[in-house]
Amino acid sequence: MFSYYLNLALRSLRRNIVLTSLMVSSLALGVGSCICMLTVLRLLAGDPLPGLSAHIFFPEIDPQPATGYVPGQAKPMDAFTYVDAMNLLRTRKAHRQSAVSGFKAKIVPQSGNLDPFFTNGVMATADFFPMFGVPFRYGSGWSRSDDDGAVPVVVIADYVNDKLFGGVDSVGRMVRIGERDFRVVGVLRHWAPQPRFYSGGGYGQGDGVFLPLQSALAAGMSTQYFDCYVQGDQRDLRTAPCVWLGVWLQLDSEADAQTYQAFLTHYVGQQIRQGRFVRSDVALLGLTTWLRDEQMVPEDVRQLTRLAFGFLLICVVNTVGLLLAKCLRRAREIGVRRALGASRATIFAQFMVEAGIIGLAGGVLGLAFAQLGLWAIRHEPAEYAPLAHLDVRMFAMTFAIALVSSLVAGMLPAWRACRISPAIQVKEG
Amino acid sequence: MTPEFRHVLSSLRAHRVPALLVIFEIALACAVLCNAVFMIGQRMSDMHLPNAIDEQGIVVVSMRGGDAAGAAGSVPRDLEALRSIAGVQAAGSVTSVPLDNNGQNDAFGTSPDARMEDAASVTLEYSFLGEGADKALGLHLLQGRFFTAEEYANSSLRPELMPRSHVAIITQSLAQRIWPGQSAIGKVMYSKPLWYTVVGVIADVLCSNDAVRSGGDRGFYYGAFFPIDPAGSVGAFSPANPQTNYVLRSLPAERDRVLGEAVRRLKQLNPAAVIQAKRFTDVRDQYFADNASVAITLAVICVIMLLVTAFGIVGLTSFWVRQRRRQIGIRRAIGASRRQVVYYFQTENFLLSTIGVMLGMALAFGINLYLMQHYQMQHMPWYYLPAGALTLWLLGQLAVLGPALRAAQVPPMVATRAA
Incomplete structure (x- = not known):
């Protein structure tokens, strides 16, 4: 069944290359910039002593x-x-x-x-x-x-x-x-x-x-x-x-x-x-509290990370819009499928698979954008710049963010699609 | 106008969800844009703060870890060698130059009982000038005078690591902060048991210390200079690791050659020292490097964000156009001109954009308030909001133009065909 949805989704995506690439690249840009900023934030605000920091304290008098x-x-x-x-x-x-x-x-x-x-x-x-x-x-x-x-x-x-x-x-x-x-x-x-x-x-x-x-x-x-x-x-x-x-x-x-x-x-x-x-x-601060207290992490990086998430949100909204437009356009196809016996769940699944493919493609492209961004960051004069490399966790995170974003984005159009009643569409056709 | 609007409204009601999405996207883009541009603006204005020294003509040579025992005599010898380089107009030793993050800070008050820890004391950043350093930096005297040879000679260090002579030169902004509306010349600033008489007021020179900068609106300029006898003070701050900074001034065109020659001569005279030379412009660039890279990153994100938003509008409108081919055809058949069709889509976009930017401005304002409350963010001046709104309005109109023109090409014949 899944391979059938996959086939349908690929067909549908191929049918409108421009729109598909718009969706994929918009998602990829959002994901890419988010990953870039998160990588830098994790580098700067991560745990300096993994596994030990919970037992390290700093007294103050x-x-x-x-x-x-x-x-x-x-x-x-x-x-x-x-x-x-x-x-x-x-x-x-x-x-x-x-x-x-x-x-x-x-x-x-x-x-x-x-x-x-x-x-x-x-x-x-x-x-x-x-x-x-x-x-x-x-x-x-x-x-x-x-x-x-x-x-x-x-x-x-x-x-x-x-x-x-x-x-x-x-x-x-x-x-x-x-x-x-x-x-x-x-x-x-x-x-x-x-x-x-x-x-x-x-x-x-x-x-x-x-x-x-x-x-x-x-x-x-x-x-x-x-x-x-x-x-x-x-x-x-x-x-x-x-x-x-x-x-x-x-x-x-x-x-x-x-x-x-x-x-x-x-x-x-x-x-x-x-x-x-x-x-x-007097005070007795744990290492992580102390780091926050001393404001060791540059505030700039936090601001940029928040901004990147705002940007990702825009990209997701954008993808929702485009997917929705696509789904409205395909009302007739859905009507025919429903008339031929496809259940609502089937239609929903089909659209989610399509959204998922966009998410994966967005993830791959986003990864490329993130690498490009990090490459640019490494050429900045900041002290931490040479350390900005994508690690395995961030790599996994890229796909997770892209997939979740696209699935969230796909939910509304999929829900709309599965509610299309078969009769009207067939009649109009 | 009115019938056009009515058409648009009724059509939007039929496509509530896509319309809401466009509004939402524009609102978000507007909010993010306003805040991002504001942040860029803040950083750019910091980067362009004026600094009343000869920024283009100065070379700073720092010499660290030389021979501590022999250092006392080495400063006059080094200066003599530096001054004899062709093209050097002035040379002097300093403990720090503006924006090199080496300045020290202390707090002074106006009453003889004032102590550095008093709340009323003003925190300032200071550095020590050796003889000739005022000319080498190109400090710009506004009132009073620079230090005399005698004052330099009497400026060995007290146990507090401050000079024994009781004179200081301060910036105009600091003078206004401590003695508002009065002339600072002849006034005394105290930090018990230290006291210094202001003999000169100079045009504003930048400070690098955060504690000083946060001390007031013009905290960036709360700077003071004290005289020092370099021969008697090298190594006082870090005995095992004496550091001396030499400032050399030349014409900008000769600066790089002077820099190379200065390093060569100092290496010869001080083989054990680690010598680094920089143009002052590099010191400044380095100080603001983080600002610059954040501003560039913000700008890149903004441009990409606007592009994505425009793509979104193009995509959605294109589909609307395709979906409404028949309606467009009917309107054309019953007499609407191409212009009117274009106008229709523009009106629609204008309506959505307007709602979007209204929400966006409110959101931008809210985000700014939130950031002000929870982080060190300043208040966003009001004009960022309409500027952001206008940008998105224009972007929306631009993005809708393509699909609208395509819509205008729909022939009236379409109306007669089955969809």
């Missing part, structure tokens, strides 16, 4: 002075002073915890004729690697005693290892960063969370070097971003009234999170009693 403070309405600061970060880390109240900051690392190659170059660097404490599930090709992260002893060790990314050591196991070799030598203890496999949420955001190939926080500070490295809440001595960020460290926690259950929240409140209370703090607001 507020060291700002009393000026302008309205209890309960203030938003805690989104980073930590060195003092508070170290206090929290020392208590080890979470399953894992790390203080993290981004910096610009100047790598000075010691062999060959490579020029010095800059790469994104991370200064962090030992738990960073197990907490974020960072995969290693060679070696491993550093230990807590390396943290405490400010031992000059470094973990390098795969692409830095390729550049400096030709991709071989470089554990034990030295890398010069700034003016100091650091011993390689680990080489990563490809690891590039999008965005780089733990070090100021941004997209791309991930960070190049990872240093123990204390070792980096001992070598005079300084964070990229800091935010001072009062005027004060800023020469040493360890004592400055400035926030610049992120504290990341792994809390494995809801109960753990509640316990930590209570601990934060207790900590802030303690600081208030000591006269260090005035404000008592």
Whole structure:
């Protein structure tokens, strides 16, 4: 039966090539632009740590002075002073915890004729690697005693290892960063969370070097971003009234999170009693909430995605209109089929098959349009642009969107068609 | 007119669903078009904000990670080498240039007790100028004066990483924001324990910091400059990783040659440093790159959307025409001219478009309100609505012309044949 409908549908579509191609291309344009925008949105707003993000938390406290403070309405600061970060880390109240900051690392190659170059660097404490599930090709992260002893060790990314050591196991070799030598203890496999949420955001190939926080500070490295809440001595960020460290926690259950929240409140209370703090607001945000809170995803992309869906809606309405026009035109054919014994369900099915074919064709063409669009996006100067590739899920989604759109679009005409009464049409003919 | 309208109305009543679809499609297209064009407009106007420096003549050379210990003496030496390049009119060191996202921000008030954290303090973006950088940037002085040699020499850094000398130059917009309706010259801005006397007001220079830009209508221009003694301050901000920016000014025609020569000379003098040079126009383009690509994407979507809408109208009207061949034939047979047939379809489309754009304008307004409430969207000026409506009206009339002309070709004979 289905093959018969298929045959009928193909015949009918062939009969009016112009109209068919209008329907297919209109649907394809809508689907194509939607997929393009969704791909970019998923790239930018996806989960940076699939499978782990549910257990990753970011605490917030507020060291700002009393000026302008309205209890309960203030938003805690989104980073930590060195003092508070170290206090929290020392208590080890979470399953894992790390203080993290981004910096610009100047790598000075010691062999060959490579020029010095800059790469994104991370200064962090030992738990960073197990907490974020960072995969290693060679070696491993550093230990807590390396943290405490400010031992000059470094973990390098795969692409830095390729550049400096030709991709071989470089554990034990030295890398010069700034003016100091650091011993390689680990080489990563490809690891590039999008965005780089733990070090100021941004997209791309991930960070190049990872240093123990204390070792980096001992070598005079300084964070990229800091935010001072009062005027004060800023020469040493360890004592400055400035926030610049992120504290990341792994809390494995809801109960753990509640316990930590209570601990934060207790900590802030303690600081208030000591006269260090005035404000008592605390927050404990899950990674996804935190990403939204920090508005890490460019608002532009959300706007464009909404617009693309508006456009898809227009394309669907357009297809409904054209299918309907086609069905009205075929009233007589339907009348004859009904008179010859076809049931309403049969006519409905026949029209839905026809709509489905248009959907599939729209999907294939939409895929081509999406590829074209993504190709154009990859040539944009934006940071995330080179990462915009169609993945398997988006590929499947293209067909799903196209098919669902066309079936929805086909519903009304099919329903109209199956209600055509046989007698009148035959008589008129 | 009246009988024509009546015909159209009664015929539309007979084809309610397709008519509604056309209306719906036009309404949607109108709503999306208004909002998209508004978004394009916003981005374009940001991109074309004026900036009172010599944008066409400036080259910015950044030098990172040089020899920290020797850096103190290297700035005067580097500047001397840069100034001797043929075609360089001025050169100076700066901590950041407008729109390079390296500017720092602080907040100042007008009373001696004002602190940076006070709600009344105005957040501004600042950068430090070394001697000669005012000329190199081409800052345009409106009132007062630039810094003196003595002020530059006395500007080593305090522990707060701000200069010890107590002078500042601010933009016109910032002066108006802090001291509305008064001259800012000689006034003092405070951020306890810091205080700076305004010695000069310059024409507006762009800022890049979001916190500064959101501070007011003209927040894009809340900028200030302080003098700095470059020899005494290199590496103060990041000891292990000193960064110096040199600004070079030349005639636009010589700019690219100056850029190449500057990199060559600095590399020779500072073999350990990583040196990058850019024309200021590239700095600006890079800052607005996202705006530009969003505007282009929006424009492409708009054009395709209008095309699709036009195709839809052409498709539907063509079928209407075919379906009504007999009626058209009858009308022709009883005396309607070809013009009248064309006019009939145009009237029909006009009627549908009018209802569509009315709904569309309401929808566009609603979408804008919704986006304003839930996202950082500005209020859409009213004229976007009639402009969008007019576009779709014209598009509708254009799209209907083809099918209508074909309808006019239907011979009156058709009426006499069986359908």
